[in-house]
Amino acid sequence: MFSGCLDAIDLNAGGGRKAFGCLVVGIGAFSLLLVAASADARELKVCADPNNMPFSNLAGQGFENKIAEIIAGELRAELSYTWWAQRRGFVRNTLKAGLCDLVLGTPANLEMLRTTAPYYRSSYVFVTRADGPDITSFDDPRLRDLGIGVQLIGDDGANSPPVQALGRRGIVGHLIGYPVYGDYSAPNPPARIVEAVAKGEIDLAVVWGPLAGYFAARQKVPLRITPVAPRIDGPLLPMVYDISMGVRHKDDELRGEVDAALAKHKSEIDSVLAQYGVPRLAAGGSPVR
Incomplete structure (x- = not known):
């Protein structure tokens, strides 16, 4: 020419x-x-919450945003987001509606998704002030006399696993509920329960690990974080969860690619999780140092 x-x-x-x-x-x-x-050019469309630190936000500051960047880089794809509040109907209105292709931070083997291999394992933790009671188990008798903050899940305020564990022991008189979603018009709604411990409004909180680790490090007073015990309360009430990514059930090719990227970049992903203070457990249940 x-x-x-x-x-x-x-x-x-x-x-x-x-x-x-x-x-x-x-x-x-x-x-x-x-x-x-x-x-x-390839595009990796991720379903994510725009106001859900430490996981994700519109500014791309969450650890799931950073991990999504790693996956997109490995797939040589341009990263884009479908933003939707992570509440009831999140998967139905995003992934299953065809608006996006990948969900991060989902429990492994969640039936509504085709999940990848887990990329971390975490648990619920006890959060106390460093000068407060050193609680390590739901069986500690001191819990009966403490003001305990617990997370309520969903728009209907459903009980989280720790609430059920405390209820099984009759420890219900001093529980204070904090919605996981909270006031969505304010930034970082899940932070309220950890802030309440730091301010002395409650003696202790039982919080999902990644939320606790991130927000505890941002308080003005030192806080103690301890994985709860027992790790499985009764036959069907786990406190420890493997966390994966999810695709549509028929997207086996994408799932395979993401699995390969997770394995190849494991050390980078572990570094991101550590930077955000995510409490992690090894396969045997011991803390990852």
């Missing part, structure tokens, strides 16, 4: 105009190539 133009150039016979014409043609052809390349 371009060699013919170059051969036609003769500066003594109006070749300057021909050269300019060839330049225009060349730029146009190059632009078409760029457009074609852009059309073929």
Whole structure:
């Protein structure tokens, strides 16, 4: 294409105009190539909550945002988001509606999704002031006399596993509920329960580990974080969860690619989790140092 133009150039016979014409043609052809390349560029569409630190937010500051960037980089894909409050109907209105293709931070083997291998394991933890009671078990008799903050899940304020564990022991008189979602018009709604411990409004809180680790480090007083025990209370009440990513049930190819990326970049992902203070447990249940 371009060699013919170059051969036609003769500066003594109006070749300057021909050269300019060839330049225009060349730029146009190059632009078409760029457009074609852009059309073929891969996109990784992630379903995420815009106001759910430390997991994700609109500014991309959450640890799931950072991990999504790692996965997109490995897949050589442009990362984009479908933002939706992570409440009842989240998966139905995002992934299953075809608006996005990947959900981070979902319990492993969740039936409504095709889940990847887990990329971390965490648990509920006791959060106390460093100068407060050192509680390590739901069976500690001191719990009966303490003001305990607990997380309520869902729009209907359903009981979280720790609430059920305390209820089984008759420890219900001093419980104070804090909705996981809270006031969505304010930033970081889940932080309220940890802030209440720091302010001395409650003696202790039982909080999902990643939330506790992130917000405890941001309080003005030192707080203590201890994984709860027992790890499984009764036959069907786990306090420890493996966390995976999820795709639609038929997206086996994407699931395989994400699995491979998680394995390849495990050390980077572990580093991100550590930076955000996520309490992690090894396969045997011991804390990851």
